[in-house]
Amino acid sequence: MTTLEKKDISVVIDARGPRFSAAITVLVLAIALATQSLPLIAFQLAVFLIGATKGPQFTPYAFLFKNLIKPRLKGEFVPEDVRPPQFAQAVGFIFTVIAVAGLLSGATIVFTIATGFALAAAFLNAAFNYCLGCEFYLILLRARR
Amino acid sequence: MAQTTLVKSFLPILIVLGAATAYGLWYQKSRGKIQAKAISGKALTSAIIGGELGSRATLVQFSSAFCTPCRATRTLLENVVTELNDVRHVEIDAETNLELVRKLDIRSTPTTLILNNYGVEVGRAVGAPKRDQVLAALAAIK
Numbered sequence: 001m002t003t004l005e006k007k008d009i010s011v012v013i014d015a016r017g018p019r020f021s022a023a024i025t026v027l028v029l030a031i032a033l034a035t036q037s038l039p040l041i042a043f044q045l046a047v048f049l050i051g052a053t054k055g056p057q058f059t060p061y062a063f064l065f066k067n068l069i070k071p072r073l074k075g076e077f078v079p080e081d082v083r084p085p086q087f088a089q090a091v092g093f094i095f096t097v098i099a100v101a102g103l104l105s106g107a108t109i110v111f112t113i114a115t116g117f118a119l120a121a122a123f124l125n126a127a128f129n130y131c132l133g134c135e136f137y138l139i140l141l142r143a144r145r
Numbered sequence: 146m147a148q149t150t151l152v153k154s155f156l157p158i159l160i161v162l163g164a165a166t167a168y169g170l171w172y173q174k175s176r177g178k179i180q181a182k183a184i185s186g187k188a189l190t191s192a193i194i195g196g197e198l199g200s201r202a203t204l205v206q207f208s209s210a211f212c213t214p215c216r217a218t219r220t221l222l223e224n225v226v227t228e229l230n231d232v233r234h235v236e237i238d239a240e241t242n243l244e245l246v247r248k249l250d251i252r253s254t255p256t257t258l259i260l261n262n263y264g265v266e267v268g269r270a271v272g273a274p275k276r277d278q279v280l281a282a283l284a285a286i287k
Contacts, residue, residue: 087211128169133211
């Protein structure tokens with residue numbers, strides 16, 4: 001039960017931030033996918049790395065949300081535990097690492113599939129409020145141990 | 146030709162967004178819905194779930210750390226049981242109870258099992274359930 005108790009003291013952020021960030025991620029990944037752009041996928045990789053290590057509230061997209069979007073939003077603060085979106089950022093990071101490796105080694109199909117999965121996850125998050133950690137964390141744990 | 150244009154192909158985007166939309170619609174429709182179960186499973190005891198069973202029904206919620214709707218589900222179910230003194234809510238951390246998770250085939254969080262007075266599962270909701278559906282499922286248990 002200790003993990004559940006820890007949940008109550010972990011960092012809480014505005015849930016609309018990660019959702020907005022996911023929408024920007026969709027745009028960036030879609031353009032990267034269509035153009036096979038190394039700078040663009042490398043940029044998204046760096047964003048995911050910040051999101052996965054420091055937290056999703058410290059990415060450039062979160063900065064845009066805080067300074068441009070949030071002041072214009074009328075609705076109330078939607079509290080969310082920081083760990084689910086951070087998990088999603090880590091998953092995104094892994095896919096973009098594979099994508100960059102694929103592009104650099106000339107394995108375009110690897111790039112396309114990896115970027116495609118990252119795009120699908122970001123799109124599901126932005127459009128359907130999809131919780132990646134809910135669906136896959138337990139499956140991963142069950143497969144591993 | 147393809148070499149002169151920056152865009153290689155729009156096809157991957159179309160495939161990804163099409164498949165993701167289909168999956169997303171299914172996800173939205175299925176999550177939170179309470180599925181009735183034929184009474185056939187073995188009874189769960191308070192020792193197994195690590196909490197007292199309600200005299201009429203028990204709501205057993207499986208949660209994990211990387212789960213946004215788990216918190217809202219906990220708030221809802223705790224609220225539901227305060228009004229019904231013969232129903233209890235027990236929350237289980239899926240991560241530290243993997244044996245039980247495997248045995249009950251819990252695949253994602255939150256998953257809520259509705260147990261009858263014998264501790265036998267009569268319904269299950271994957272994802273955050275709706276209040277009126279929980280109340281209706283509980284009302285069906287005599």
